[in-house]
Amino acid sequence: xxxxxxxxxxxxxxxxxxxxxxxxxxxxxxxxxxxxxxxxxxxxxxxxxxxxxxxxxxxxxxxxxxxxxxxxxxxxxxxxxxxxxxxxxxxxxxxxxxxxxxxxxxxxxxxxxxxxxxxxxxxxxxxxxxxxxxxxxxxxxxxxxxxxxxxxxxxxxxxxxxxxxxxxxxxxxxxxxxxxxxxxxxxxxxxxxxxxxxxxxxxxxxxxxxxxxxxxxxxxxxxxxxxxxxxxxxxxxxxxxxxxxxxxxxxxxxxxxxxxxxxxxxxxxxxxxxxxxxxxxxxxxxxxxxxxxxxxxxxxxxxxxxxxxxxxxxxxxxxxxxxxxxxxxxxxxxxxxxxxxxxxxxxxxxxxxxxxxxxxxxxxxxxxxxxxxxxxxxxxxxxxxxxxxxxxxxxxxxxxxxxxxxxxxxxxxxxxxxxxxxxxxxxxxxxxxxxxxxxxxxxxxxxxxxxxxx
Numbered sequence: 001x002x003x004x005x006x007x008x009x010x011x012x013x014x015x016x017x018x019x020x021x022x023x024x025x026x027x028x029x030x031x032x033x034x035x036x037x038x039x040x041x042x043x044x045x046x047x048x049x050x051x052x053x054x055x056x057x058x059x060x061x062x063x064x065x066x067x068x069x070x071x072x073x074x075x076x077x078x079x080x081x082x083x084x085x086x087x088x089x090x091x092x093x094x095x096x097x098x099x100x101x102x103x104x105x106x107x108x109x110x111x112x113x114x115x116x117x118x119x120x121x122x123x124x125x126x127x128x129x130x131x132x133x134x135x136x137x138x139x140x141x142x143x144x145x146x147x148x149x150x151x152x153x154x155x156x157x158x159x160x161x162x163x164x165x166x167x168x169x170x171x172x173x174x175x176x177x178x179x180x181x182x183x184x185x186x187x188x189x190x191x192x193x194x195x196x197x198x199x200x201x202x203x204x205x206x207x208x209x210x211x212x213x214x215x216x217x218x219x220x221x222x223x224x225x226x227x228x229x230x231x232x233x234x235x236x237x238x239x240x241x242x243x244x245x246x247x248x249x250x251x252x253x254x255x256x257x258x259x260x261x262x263x264x265x266x267x268x269x270x271x272x273x274x275x276x277x278x279x280x281x282x283x284x285x286x287x288x289x290x291x292x293x294x295x296x297x298x299x300x301x302x303x304x305x306x307x308x309x310x311x312x313x314x315x316x317x318x319x320x321x322x323x324x325x326x327x328x329x330x331x332x333x334x335x336x337x338x339x340x341x342x343x344x345x346x347x348x349x350x351x352x353x354x355x356x357x358x359x360x361x362x363x364x365x366x367x368x369x370x371x372x373x374x375x376x377x378x379x380x381x382x383x384x385x386x387x388x389x390x391x392x393x394x395x396x397x398x399x400x401x402x403x404x405x406x407x408x409x410x411x412x413x414x415x416x417x418x419x420x421x422x423x424x425x426x427x428x429x430x431x432x433x434x435x436x437x438x439x440x441x442x443x444x445x446x447x448x449x450x451x452x453x454x
Contacts, residue, residue, distance in 0.1 A: 005130070006031050006032065006033040007031055007032050007033065007052050007053065007119070007122070007123050007126065008033045008035075008049070008050070008051045008052045008053070009026055009032055009033065009034045009035070009051060009052065009053045009054075009055065009119070010034075010035050010036075010037065010043060010046070010049075010051040010053070010054045010055070011023055011026070011034060011035070011036040011037065011054075011055050012036075012037045012039075012040065012043045012054060012055065012056050012057055012060065012068070013036070013037075013038070013055070013057040013084070014038050014039060014057060014059075014060050014061050015057070016038060018057075018107070019036050019038060020036075022036075022055055022084075022115070023036050025112050025115065025116065026115070026116075026119065028116075029116075029119075031123070032119070035049075035051075039060060039061060039062050040060045040062050040063035040067075040068050041062055041063075043068070044068070044071060047071070047072065047075050047076075050076060050079070051079060052079070052080065052122070052126055053079070053080045053081075053082065053102075053119060053122055054072060054079060054080070054081045054082070055082045055084055055115070056068060056069065056072075056081050056082065056083050056084065056101075057084055057085070058083055058084065058085040058092065058096070059085065059086065065083060065085075065096065066095060066096060066099060069081055069083070069096060069099050069100065069101060070099060073099065073100045077100065078129075080102040080122050080125075081100065081101045081102055082101070082102055082103050082104075082105055082115065082118060082119075083096045083101045083103070083104045083105070084105045084106075084107060084111070084115075085104070085105075085106060085107065086106075086107045087106070088106045092104075102118070102122065103118050105118070149163075149182065149185060149186070149189065150326070150329050150330045150333045151323055151326035151329055151330065152325075152326070152329065153318075153322075153323040153324040153325065153326045154324070155318035155322050155323050155324070155326075156318065156323055156326060159186070159315060159317060159318065162313065162315045163186060163189055163190060163193075163315065165313065166190045166194075166313050166315070167189075167190055167193040167194050168194075169313070170284060171312045171313050172284070172285045172286070172287075172309075172310060172311075172312030172313070173187075173190060173285075173286045173287075173312050173313045173314075173315060174286075174287050174288070174289075174293075174310050174311050174312055174313070174314050174315070175187060175286065175287070175288040175289075175314075175315045175317065176288070176289055176290070176291075176292070176293075176314065176315070176316050176317070177288075177290065177316060177317030177318070177319070177365075178290055178317075178319050178365055179290050179364065179365065179367070180320075180364045180365030180366055180367030180368055181317040181318070181319060181320070181365045181366060182317060182365075182366050182367075183248065183288040183290075183317060184203060184246065184248060184288070186315065186317065187201075187203075187244070187246045187248075187286045187288060188201060188246075190244075190286060191243070191244040191246075191284070191286070194244075194284070196242065196243050196244055196284055199240075199241070199242035199243030199244075200239060200240050200241070200242070200243040200244075201240075201243055201244050201246065202236050202239050202240035202243065202244070202245050202246065203246040203248060204217070204218060204236050204245060204246065204247055204248065205248045205249060206247060206248060206249045206250055206252050206253050207248075207249040207252040208249075211254055214253075214254070214257060215257055215260065215273060216229075216233065216235070216273055217235065217236060218235050218236050218237060218257075218261075219235040219237060219260070219264070219270045219271065219272060219273065220232070220233050220234045220235030220237075220238055220270065220272040220273070220279075221233050221235075221272050221273035221274055221275075222272050222273065222274035222275045223274075224274060225272070225273045225274025225275075226273065226274070229273075229274065232272070233272075235270060235272065237264065237270050237281050237283055238270065238279060238281065240281075240283045241281065241282060241283065242282055242283075243283060243284070244283065244284040244285075244286055245283045245284070245285060245286070246286045246287070246288070247285065247286070247287040247288070248287075248288050248289075249288065249289055249290070250287040250288065250289050250293075250310065251289035251290075251291035251293055251296055251302060252289075253302075255301065255302070255303065258302065258303045258306050259303065259306075261306065262303065262305060262306045262309060264281070265285065265306075265309050265310075266309070268280060268281055268282070269281060285310065285312075287310050293307050293310075294307070319362070319365055320362040320365045320366055320368075320369060321361055321362050325358075327357055327358055327362070327369065328349070328354050328357065328358065330366060330369055331349060331354075331357055331369060331373050332349065334369065334370050334373040334374065335347050335348070335349065335373060335376075335377060335385070338373070338374050338377045339377070342377075345383060346383070347377055347380055347383055347384065347385055348383065348384055348385065349376075349384075349385045350384050350385060350386050350387065352386060352387035353376065353385050353386055353387050353389065353390050355387075356387050356390045357369075357372075357390060360392060372390065372391070372392060375391055376389045376390045376391070379391065413444065413449050413450055415434070416430065416434065416436075416441060416444065416450055417450045417451070419433060419434060420441075420450065420452060425452045427441050427442065427445075
């Protein structure tokens with residue numbers, strides 16, 4: 001991505017000839033918009049114009065360069081300052097760099113080349129920053145929860161109301177719900193519709209990180225902290241600076257690490273492994289779990305004090321089976337998405353296909369619905385997805401048997417047949433599982449009502 005925006009450069013230099021020299025060379029690039037000042041006062045009066053770059057003479061008649069630099073950084077830390085001095089003073093250069101100067105240039109025969117190279121590098125950084133900002137805005141639009149989360153059932157409308165409250169607040173959010181209900185999608189919707197949307201969203205799947213690595217992953221480590229720590233590494237909390245950290249499957253966290261997490265949340269600071277100092281953090285916490293954390297507290301596997309620290313605004317995501325007609329709305333959404341992604345003509349769901357989807361229990365929730373819908377689109381022979389195209393992964397399960405309308409006797413036969421196949425025709429085991437007499441099963445076999453192989 002190439003920026004169309006000109007690079008705004010302010011030249012602050014009390015030597016009028018040298019000020020003109022810098023202006024002339026910077027204007028050789030037509031993308032540079034240059035404005036010059038002979039003193040600090042005039043420059044500071046125009047600081048509200050937000051230049052991208054300031055070339056700052058260290059020895060101004062009305063104010064020291066370090067004072068001007070501090071004023072610039074207090075106003076806008078993203079303004080890049082190139083300090084220019086007539087003398088090569090290492091201590092001065094180090095002092096200015098500590099205050100936030102981008103670089104320090106000495107006035108000599110190489111000044112022009114160094115200046116142009118540095119400004120060119122700054123231009124690339126500005127363009128990259130603009131690109132990141134644009135991408136984050138696009139992601140924000142994608143996660144407009146009223147569009148990203150499809151549905152109009154009473155259950156999902158209650159969820160929308162809670163998401164809206166979360167977006168307007170800084171409160172910690174705890175999301176619960178069955179696997180596949182869209183907990184991370186909700187977390188992203190909250191982040192990208194909050195005042196932190198321009199900052200990072202950092203997801204951490206607690207259950208996916210090995211126990212011996214999770215502390216380093218979350219809090220970071222110093223070089224040499226343990227075998228293999230060849231360099232300092234920032235943890236996820238530091239990566240999320242100013243933004244949101246999403247702790248997914250928080251219920252899987254080891255009880256010992258829970259104490260350290262609690263301290264981080266209380267003190268709002270982390271200590272890297274192997275480090276002595278603390279690092280302040282400014283992050284919003286959103287956590288999620290498919291477990292009932294209150295039950296985990298009673299069982300002694302989750303700290304009660306951490307539970308209340310994380311509870312914040314609880315959002316319980318409803319399972320798909322409780323979302324009335326949302327199933328078809330979401331399925332239609334996935335069909336359109338599939339057709340668009342694969343560049344094929346639009347498909348539609350037949351009435352029978354919709355009916356089959358409505359009756360299914362959806363143990364995998366929205367995630368399963370997406371997988372089934374995409375497979376249905378693949379199986380469709382024409383521009384309509386028919387009932388036979390809708391295939392559930394658990395096609396021989398008891399749930400699928402119950403989708404069909406049969407007599408009680410037919411249901412009984414189907415259930416026993418399914419259990420015999422599941423338990424390798426072990427009649428005694430099936431009789432025990434279903435709590436029926438083994439003679440009942442033997443009689444059905446004898447009457448050819450059910451089949452037993454071999």
